[in-house]
Each structure stands twice: as C-alpha cells, then as structure tokens.
Amino acid sequence: MKTxxxxxxxxxxxGLRQTGQxxxxxxxxxxxxxxxxxxxxxxASTIALALAKLARRQPRELxxxxxxxxxxxxxxxxxxxxxxxxxxxxxxPPAYQQVVRDILRQGDAYGxxxxxxxxxxxxxxxxxxxxxxxxxxxxxxxxxxxxxANLLEALxxxxxxxxxxxxxGRQMNILAASVWLRYLELCGExxxxxxxxxxxxxxxxxxxxxHGEHGAAYAVPAADLTAGLPPDEPQGGDxxxxxxxxxxxSRTLLGENRxxxxxxxxxxxxxxxxxxxxxxxxxxxxxxxxxxxxxERGAVNKAIARLHEAGQIYEKDGAxxxxxxxxxxxxxRVVQRENGQTTYFASDIAYHLxxxxxxxxxxxxxxxxxxxxxxxxxxxxLQAMGVDPAKLDVLLVQFAILYRQxxxxxxxxxxxxxxxxxxxxxxxxxxxxRFFYVMRKSEQHLDFDLDLAKSQSRxxxxxYIQYAHARVCSVMGKLRExxxxxxxxxxxxxxxxxxxxxxxxxxxxxxxYPEVLEAAALQYEPHQLAQYLRELANxxxxxxxxxxxxxxxxxxxxxxxxxxxxxxxxxxxxxSLLGVSAPEVM
RNA sequence: GCGCCCGUAGCUCAGUUGGAUAGAGCGUUGGCCUCCGAAGCCAAAGGUCGUGAGUUCGAGUCUCGCCGGGCGCGCCA
Numbered sequence: 001m002k003t004x005x006x007x008x009x010x011x012x013x014x015g016l017r018q019t020g021q022x023x024x025x026x027x028x029x030x031x032x033x034x035x036x037x038x039x040x041x042x043x044a045s046t047i048a049l050a051l052a053k054l055a056r057r058q059p060r061e062l063x064x065x066x067x068x069x070x071x072x073x074x075x076x077x078x079x080x081x082x083x084x085x086x087x088x089x090x091x092x093p094p095a096y097q098q099v100v101r102d103i104l105r106q107g108d109a110y111g112x113x114x115x116x117x118x119x120x121x122x123x124x125x126x127x128x129x130x131x132x133x134x135x136x137x138x139x140x141x142x143x144x145x146x147x148x149a150n151l152l153e154a155l156x157x158x159x160x161x162x163x164x165x166x167x168x169g170r171q172m173n174i175l176a177a178s179v180w181l182r183y184l185e186l187c188g189e190x191x192x193x194x195x196x197x198x199x200x201x202x203x204x205x206x207x208x209x210x211h212g213e214h215g216a217a218y219a220v221p222a223a224d225l226t227a228g229l230p231p232d233e234p235q236g237g238d239x240x241x242x243x244x245x246x247x248x249x250s251r252t253l254l255g256e257n258r259x260x261x262x263x264x265x266x267x268x269x270x271x272x273x274x275x276x277x278x279x280x281x282x283x284x285x286x287x288x289x290x291x292x293x294x295x296e297r298g299a300v301n302k303a304i305a306r307l308h309e310a311g312q313i314y315e316k317d318g319a320x321x322x323x324x325x326x327x328x329x330x331x332x333r334v335v336q337r338e339n340g341q342t343t344y345f346a347s348d349i350a351y352h353l354x355x356x357x358x359x360x361x362x363x364x365x366x367x368x369x370x371x372x373x374x375x376x377x378x379x380x381x382l383q384a385m386g387v388d389p390a391k392l393d394v395l396l397v398q399f400a401i402l403y404r405q406x407x408x409x410x411x412x413x414x415x416x417x418x419x420x421x422x423x424x425x426x427x428x429x430x431x432x433x434r435f436f437y438v439m440r441k442s443e444q445h446l447d448f449d450l451d452l453a454k455s456q457s458r459x460x461x462x463x464y465i466q467y468a469h470a471r472v473c474s475v476m477g478k479l480r481e482x483x484x485x486x487x488x489x490x491x492x493x494x495x496x497x498x499x500x501x502x503x504x505x506x507x508x509x510x511x512x513y514p515e516v517l518e519a520a521a522l523q524y525e526p527h528q529l530a531q532y533l534r535e536l537a538n539x540x541x542x543x544x545x546x547x548x549x550x551x552x553x554x555x556x557x558x559x560x561x562x563x564x565x566x567x568x569x570x571x572x573x574x575x576s577l578l579g580v581s582a583p584e585v586m
Numbered sequence: 587g588c589g590c591c592c593g594u595a596g597c598u599c600a601g602u603u604g605g606a607u608a609g610a611g612c613g614u615u616g617g618c619c620u621c622c623g624a625a626g627c628c629a630a631a632g633g634u635c636g637u638g639a640g641u642u643c644g645a646g647u648c649u650c651g652c653c654g655g656g657c658g659c660g661c662c663a
Contacts (some may be wrong), residue, residue, distance in 0.1 A: 033602055036609090046605060049643080059643080081604055084643060129663065171663055240662085316610040318662050329587070330659070344663045372590055373658040396591080398656085440599070443591065445656075450613085457625055459612065467625050478622050504634060512602095519602070530601060534611080539629095545618085545627040586624070 001099070001511050005043055005089060006030050008076075012069040013047075021065060022055055041080065041088035044506070048085040059085030096507035097495035103510065103566040111517045111573055116157030118376060120353055124151040124289075125366035127164040128276070130270045131175045132200050134277055135411070137368065139421040140400045140446060143437035143579065144526065145366040146283045148395070150577045151529070153523035160360065161285045164351065166575065167267055168292040169344060173247045174198065175270075176263040180218070180250055182207035183262075184457040189222040195233035196243040206269050210262065217264065217320065220253045277422050281430060282579040300342050303350035303385070304335055312384045322349075327380035349381040356387050357372050364524070369396040369443065395524055400437065400446040409450075427464050428453040434579040435462040456586075461534050465571060468537035468584055472568035473584040475549050475561075482550065484557070491558030498559055502543035509539045513570050517577075527579065533574045 009030050016022040017419045048063035063081045068167055071081065075095035080088045103110045125145025127139045153159045166172070178197040182204045185191065193199065210218060229245045231237030249260045271288075294300055304320065307313050312323040313335070320336035322345075335346040335534070355363045367374070379389040402409035402419060411418045425433055430454040439461065440446050456463055462573075479486060498507065512532065520528040551561045572582040 031605090032604090033605085036602095037606075040606070044605085049605080086606070123619080131663095166663065169663060317661080321661090327604050334661045339661080341661090343661070347663095369658060371590075375590090387589090398591085445592085449598085450614095455625095460625080463613075463625055464611095467623085471623065471626085475622055482622090515602080520604085523603080527600085528602085531610085538610090541626055542628085544622080544626090548622060586623090 001030060001091075001093065002043065002515050005076075006032050007479050008070060008073065009047060009066070009292075010043060011071055012066050015069045016065065022051070034515075035088065040082065040086070041090040043089040043091075045089070046085075048081075048087060052085065063087050077423070093496060095184050096124065096504070096511060097498070098560050099507060099511045100495055100566045101492060103363065103569050104562060106491075107569060108573060108576075110569060111514050112154045112156070113514065114156040115518065115519065116155045118156065118158050119361040120160065120359060121152055121157045121160055121362045121364060122160045122358075122360040122515060123152070123364045123366070124162045124164055124355075125149075125514045126240045126283075127166070129166045129171050130274060131171050131198060132270065133202060134274055134421040135418040136278070136402060136421055136424050136448070137399050139424060139433065139489075140442075141366050141368065142278060142281060142283045143434050144395070144397050144442050147434075147526040147529075148364065149522050150579070151517065151524075151526065153578060154517060155521045160287065162287045162289055163285050164289050164291065165271065165547065166344075167271075167292050168295065168347070172245075172263065172267060174243055175203075175266045176259065177243065177247050177250050178203050179206045179210065179266045180254070180262050183218060184220070184222065184225070185212050186211040186245070187216050187219040188196070191222045191225060194243050194246055195239040199519070202270070202273075203266075206266055209269070210265060216237045218254065218330065219259055225249060226252060247466070251276055281421065282427060282434065289351070291351070294347055294354070295342065299350040299354060300346050303353050303381075304342070304346060306353070306385050307335070307349070310386075312383050322377075322381065322384070324377045324380035327376075327383045329376040329380045333377050345377065348378060349385075351389070352378060352382060353385055353391070356382075361391070361429075364391045365392065365394045365397055367394055369398045372396050372555045394522070395442060397442045398445045400448045402448050402450055404450045419504055425449075428483070431580045432460065432462045433468070435530060438578060439530045441525065441527055462580065464584070465533050465575065466581075468540045468572045469568055469575075469582045469586060470584060470586045471540070472564045475564060479550060484550070484554070486561050487554075487558050488562060490555060491560075491562035494555045494559045495562065497556050498563055500543075500547055502546050502561060503560075504541070506539045506543055506567065509536045510566055510570060513574070517574075529574055530578060533571060533578075536570060536574075540564075548552075 009032070013022060013030075013571055017024050030045065030047055031050065032043055035041055035044045048060045048066055052059040058083060059066075060455075063085045067081065067087060067123070075098075077090040077092040080090070082088055123145055125148075126134070126142050127136055128134055134142070140379055143155070149159045149161050157388065174196065175198055177194070177197075181191055181193055181197065181324055197203075209364050225246075226249075229249060230241050232242040233239035274290075304313065307322055312326065314321055314323065318338040319334045322330045322335050324333050325331055333345055334343055335349070336342050352363070362367050375394050378394075379392065382389045382392060402411070402424075409419060427435075429451060436448055436453050452459055453462075454460075458464055476486070498504070513536075516532040520526055547560075549557065549564055551557050575582045
C-alpha cells in the first residue's frame with residue numbers, strides 16, 4: 001500500500017522533471033509516512049517541503065504542482081495540501097478492503113517480501129562460553145538474535161544462524177580442572193577448591209558422571225596435586241596465577257590423553273545442555289562453529305600473516321601486536337603473547353575473516369553490551385585485511401534484570417549465583433519469556449517482571465495478544481454451534497459493509513503490518529513488531545466489545561468473519577516471527 | 587580521566603530514519619457481562635520530553651556544553 005503510493009509520487013516527479021518544472025538533478029528519497037491524526041488523511045508526504053529549496057519555489061505552491069501531476073487512480077479518495085506544504089492522501093475504502101483479501105489469500109506468507117533478494121546474511125548470537133548453563137542474560141541474546149534472524153528471513157534474506165563455540169582457551173581449562181577437582185572429592189581426596197574455579201553444582205554432576213563411569217581411574221593423591229604450587233587467593237596469593245599453575249599440574253599428573261578426556265567430557269556435557277536448552281526455547285542454529293577448529297586448520301596464523309602482509313603487525317616485548325590504532329581503535333592490541341600463544345582476539349580476527357570468505361554479504365553479531373569496547377578492534381582488523389567494516393553490524397544487547405514481587409533478584413556470575421535460562425523458562429513459560437525479552441529496545445536495560453510474565457491477565461501483553469487470536473477461533477467454533485457456515489467468497493464480495501469506526505480502525509491496523517515488519521527487520525528492532533501486535537489486538541478487542549461478529553444478516557456476518565480471520569492471520573504471522581505460539585484455546 | 591549507551595506521565599516504556607495538538611501499558615479513580623470468552627472494553631486524571639544554548643519553515647528526534655545513571659578501557663575470554 002505504502003510502496004504503491006510511493007511509486008505514484010515518483011511518477012509525478014518524473015513527469016515534472018521531463019517538463020522542466022523540477023531540476024533534473026538527483027532528488028531526495030520520497031518521504032511518506034502514516035499520519036498521526038485521521039484528519040490529515042492516511043498518508044502524508046513532506047516531499048514538497050524537502051524539494052522547495054532545491055526547486056527554488058514556495059513549498060505550498062510546489063505541492064500544488066506535484067498533486068496536479070499525480071496519475072489518477074481509483075483507490076485514492078482525495079489529496080489535500082495542508083500546513084506549510086504537507087501533501088495528505090486520503091485512501092478510498094476499496095484500498096483497505098483489498099488488504100483483507102490479500103491476507104486471506106496469502107495466509108502465512110502475508111507480509112513477507114522479496115526485498116532481501118536472496119542476499120546472504122549471517123547472524124551470530126548467544127555464543128556463550130560452554131563453561132556452564134545459559135543464564136537469563138544469554139536468554140535475551142537468544143530471543144533477540146533468533147527474532148532478528150526470523151525477520152530478515154521474512155524479508156527475503158538468506159539467513160544463516162550460527163553459534164560460535166569458545167571451545168579453546170583458558171576458561172575451558174579452568175572448567176576441566178574444576179571438574180577434575182570435584183571428581184577427586186568423590187574419590188575421597190581432600191583438596192581446597194580454587195578461588196577462581198567454577199563452583200556451580202553442574203560441575204559436581206559432571207564429576208559424578210566421570211566417577212560413575214571410570215571409578216578411581218583418574219585419581220591421584222591430593223598431596224601430589226598441590227605440592228609446590230603458589231598460594232591461592234585465600235592464602236594471600238593471586239587466584240589467576242594459582243589456577244594456571246593448577247591446570248599445568250593437572251595436565252602433568254593426568255597425562256595428555258586423560259586430561260583431554262576430562263576436558264572433552266566437561267565441554268560436551270555443557271554444550272549438549274546448551275543446545276537442548278536453546279532448542280526447547282525455539283532457537284535453532286544452522287551451525288555450531290568451533291573456535292578450536294580455527295587454529296587446528298591454521299586459520300589464526302593465516303589471519304595474522306594477512307595482517308603482517310598489510311604491514312600492520314609489529315613485535316614489542318616479545319609479543320606480536322596489531323596496529324589497530326591506525327584504524328580508529330584506542331590502542332594497539334596483542335595477537336600473539338610472549339609465550340607464543342595466540343590471543344582470543346586473534347581467533348576472533350580469523351573467525352570474522354572466514355565469515356566473509358564464506359561469502360556472506362552481511363554479517364551480524366549479537367553481543368552483550370559489556371563487550372561494546374571490543375567493536376573498534378574487530379572493525380579495525382577487518383579494514384586492515386581489506387574487508388569493508390560496514391558489512392559487519394554489531395547489535396548490543398543489555399542485560400535483563402529480574403524482578404520478583406517488585407524486588408530485584410540478585411545475580412552475580414561469581415559463586416554461581418545466577419538464574420539460568422532454563423529456570424526462567426520453567427517458571428514463566430517459553431512464550432512470555434520470548435516476548436518479554438524482545439518487547440523493549442535491545443540496547444535498553446530490560447526490567448523483567450516475573451510475576452507479570454506469569455500472570456494470566458490483561459496486564460500480561462503476551463496473553464493479551466494470544467487472547468485476541470483465541471477469541472477469533474472461539475467465534476468460529478460458535479459459528480458451527482449455531483449451524484451456520486462461513487462463506488468466504490460472499491464475505492469477500494461484501495467487504496464494503498465494514499463501515500463501523502472500529503472496523504475502519506482495524507483495517508488501517510491490518511494494512512500497517514507489512515510496513516511494520518519491514519521496518520522492524522531493517523532496523524533490527526523486534527520490539528516494533530511486539531508493540532504493533534499489541535495495538536492490533538487492542539483494536540480487535542475494542543471492536544469485539546462494541547459489535548457482534550455473528551449477526552443474523554449472513555452477508556454482513558461473512559464480511560465480519562473475513563475481517564476477523566484476517567486479524568487472526570496477522571497475529572499468528574507476527575507471533576510466529578517472535579517465536580511465540582498462537583493458541584486456539586486458552 | 588577517555589570512549590560508548592541512556593535520561594519522555596507516579597512506575598515500565600513507544601515515539602514511524604527532522605513534521606502537524608508528545609502516545610501506550612501498569613498503577614489511581616469511575617463506568618460496562620439477560621448479548622459471539624470480562625484473560626475483555628470505555629472514560630477521567632497525570633508532561634518545563636534531565637538542563638542551557640545552537641542549526642531551520644519546523645527539534646523529544648540533529649550539533650555542542652553541563653547535570654545524573656549504566657557499561658567499557660588486560661599479553662582474560
């Protein structure tokens with residue numbers, strides 16, 4: 001509807017350019033927007049205001065000229081010029097009636113459009129370290145990333161959903177050591193648990209599996225483990241230095257094969273748990289990309305070599321540095337440590353380089369907002385390697401703060417005191433969780449009211465929207481009870497009977513859906529869709545309270561059924577993109 | 587200290603890439619079920635858009651300063 005109108009204006013401007021009434025230079029894009037006030041029509045354009053200076057004419061007078069040049073079509077009722085030079089379009093009822101037809105005909109496909117033209121987009125999200133279960137902070141990234149991916153897919157992009165698995169590096173070694181220490185406890189050894197170890201209960205569970213399957217085959221005397229190690233934090237030492245020493249000692253005592261086994265057991269157990277957790281949450285990936293595979297394939301060294309060829313690598317203090325400050329970063333960054341190990345950043349450079357080598361036209365990363373300082377160095381690396389950094393969009397997601405009975409639920413990652421995503425899903429359900437996570441702008445802090453999410457009342461926006469859907473289903477059931485049938489064709493032919501104010505409001509709301517979907521997708525803002533669905537549900541509830549759908553007049557009844565079923569279809573389509581179910585009965 | 591994000595109704599937030607008289611929900615107050623589901627609807631009250639300047643036909647929206655809050659500034663990941 002909007003694009004058709006835009007094309008109409010474009011035609012008018014073309015005509016004016018050919019007759020010399022407008023300069024032939026490139027013109028600004030045609031602004032066209034929904035009016036806030038019905039008195040201003042359905043759509044308003046500020047094109048005359050924008051062109052006035054360029055054309056050296058008065059805005060209002062220019063607006064007159066443009067309006068006169070508009071091709072005549074039957075779906076526009078009239079066009080007015082108002083204020084300083086707004087052009088207001090009043091659409092004719094048939095334009096809105098057509099929306100109902102389109103929705104019922106296209107069904108689940110309605111609202112989709114081919115804008116993306118099959119361009120390949122990668123969306124990487126969550127990517128939490130597999131050192132423990134996902135918590136509620138990851139949940140927001142999951143819901144947000146999955147929805148952005150769905151939205152882009154609806155716009156015709158070819159979307160690849162990916163989880164970057166940090167299966168290499170120090171954190172994973174800490175996990176392996178933690179598991180092993182808990183295992184030793186099960187073997188009857190007494191060892192002080194390291195201050196920097198993973199203390200969550202899930203570590204004990206993994207240790208129990210190891211103990212159950214292999215008995216004492218991985219045991220060593222506690223004295224061998226700690227002999228000669230530097231002091232841990234409680235003893236006045238450095239917990240980082242201590243844990244690193246402990247890891248080294250563990251590898252030595254276990255030998256590489258047995259150490260590897262413990263390491264893999266921890267990694268795989270947790271990764272399986274994360275996979276299952278996300279799957280239950282309705283988040284499905286196309287690929288789980290291993291960080292370890294990057295270095296094993298030599299991709300990390302290749303990336304460093306590439307930066308080296310570009311002349312952006314230098315050596316200092318025994319380490320290799322990337323000259324990121326030459327590309328807008330605050331300072332240069334180490335890619336290879338003094339001890340020869342490459343850094344996490346080096347892996348990330350290689351990973352992002354591969355993303356583009358794999359042929360994606362656009363790459364989207366969803367990060368926790370606390371990583372925002374990391375962005376300049378990643379963009380710097382891409383630029384240095386000759387990749388256009390503008391092809392990478394990083395979306396930052398703020399944390400969600402849980403409230404129960406108005407009181408903030410305390411959470412800290414240390415000491416394992418956090419609420420897991422699984423716990424949240426069990427407490428409030430998947431639908432409210434998915435919806436609440438995306439109902440606010442992602443870069444905004446989210447106050448997640450657990451009691452509200454659980455409440456089955458009008459206060460809960462999820463139920464409010466789902467209720468509108470169930471209501472239409474209920475009407476269809478009632479129709480059968482009364483022994484009537486729905487004649488879609490008859491309703492279709494009599495949509496002009498929909499003349500009530502609430503019906504017109506509903507038609508306008510329905511016609512907005514494709515525009516909302518497009519804006520939400522292109523701006524990566526799922527909350528726009530969530531917001532819209534609430535408005536649509538409200539328009540339906542208002543209508544439903546004021547007028548009966550199942551009236552005696554069969555012609556009017558069918559027209560109203562068509563309208564109601566169109567509403568149901570849009571709610572279903574919209575909720576589906578958000579990963580929320582549309583129940584027929586509640 | 588430097589960088590990024592955020593300040594809109596009592597609370598939580600929208601505000602259509604600079605447009606016309608700034609909007610929802612919750613909460614408060616008052617109405618609506620002999621009638622398709624009251625998990626619903628309607629109405630009222632509630633605002634110096636943190637603040638001071640600037641840009642222009644026009645600023646909640648863009649620029650700068652200030653105030654207040656969050657995050658980040660590792661040879662960690």
